Amino acid sequence: MLEATDIRVKFGGNTAVDGVSLRLGRGEVVGLVGPNGSGKTSFLNAICGIVPATGSLTLRGVPVPMGRPLKVRAAGLSRTFQTPQVFDDLTCVENVMLSGERFRRTGFLGATLGRRRMLRDEHERTERARRALATVGLDGMWDRPAKGLAYGQARYLEIARALAGEPAVIALDEPSAGLNAEETNRLAELLRSVSEQGVSLLIVDHKIEYLSRICDRIDVLELGRLIASGPPERVFQDPAVIEAYLGT
Numbered sequence: 166m167l168e169a170t171d172i173r174v175k176f177g178g179n180t181a182v183d184g185v186s187l188r189l190g191r192g193e194v195v196g197l198v199g200p201n202g203s204g205k206t207s208f209l210n211a212i213c214g215i216v217p218a219t220g221s222l223t224l225r226g227v228p229v230p231m232g233r234p235l236k237v238r239a240a241g242l243s244r245t246f247q248t249p250q251v252f253d254d255l256t257c258v259e260n261v262m263l264s265g266e267r268f269r270r271t272g273f274l275g276a277t278l279g280r281r282r283m284l285r286d287e288h289e290r291t292e293r294a295r296r297a298l299a300t301v302g303l304d305g306m307w308d309r310p311a312k313g314l315a316y317g318q319a320r321y322l323e324i325a326r327a328l329a330g331e332p333a334v335i336a337l338d339e340p341s342a343g344l345n346a347e348e349t350n351r352l353a354e355l356l357r358s359v360s361e362q363g364v365s366l367l368i369v370d371h372k373i374e375y376l377s378r379i380c381d382r383i384d385v386l387e388l389g390r391l392i393a394s395g396p397p398e399r400v401f402q403d404p405a406v407i408e409a410y411l412g413t
């Protein structure tokens with residue numbers, strides 16, 4: 166579903182990501198971990214096309230140019246952010262429908278000449294958004310403004326928006342940040358069920374316990390380089406990984 170090869174990101178003289186390659190199969194859940202400043206967010210930003218980077222990317226087997234976020238989205242990669250990006254004054258369903266632009270087939274001319282088709286398209290987009298809200302457990306909130314949501318619910322709303330774009334892969338940047346233990350458990354269940362529908366997940370996070378439960382593989386970055394990759398139980402016992410986190 167995703168193949169990123171030899172990704173490099175530089176900020177001036179600082180190499181944030183130094184030749185990282187990563188693959189994701191269909192429905193695979195991969196945790197990308199590493200100490201603060203090891204390049205995790207820069208890697209996500211690179212494959213999403215929002216920071217200048219070199220390397221190559223294919224999605225669903227199709228090459229996608231680097232540095233083109235809209236092409237990346239259209240090719241099947243959605244993402245969520247460390248701080249949920251929701252629009253407070255829009256309702257939940259409107260927030261989710263923002264991701265459905267690629268399904269909107271009628272522009273100004275179409276809306277004027279093909280009103281029936283436009284209404285059908287709007288109806289389909291609304292239904293798609295409501296299904297995504299139901300998946301994350303927010304179906305009861307669909308017509309409420311997003312500003313009424315608790316912090317954890319705003320996170321689920323962002324995941325619903327990613328899902329409504331019908332992506333092959335979702336990249337999530339610290340989805341458990343700010344969630345308590347119970348909310349983190351719910352998040353883990355939600356992410357596992359999303360992956361069981363065939364969506365691949367690349368999760369950057371620091372909470373090792375829930376990642377160990379839901380990830381098929383853990384990739385570890387240190388100083389912009391991949392230092393370990395494998396099943397959680399093996400990677401988290403790797404002395405090089407323990408040293409990267411804790412020092413000698």
Ligand SMILES: Nc1ncnc2c1ncn2[C@@H]1O[C@H](COP(=O)(O)OP(=O)(O)OP(=O)(O)O)[C@@H](O)[C@H]1O
Pocket residue numbers: 176179180181199200201202203204205206207208
């Ligand atoms: N916009 C930027 N301009 C300059 N340097 C940056 C920028 N973004 C990140 N960096 C640097 O790149 C390196 C990697 O940062 P990055 O945020 O990708 O790490 P991270 O592993 O996601 O860290 P954290 O776990 O703290 O979120 C760090 O040295 C950071 O200071």
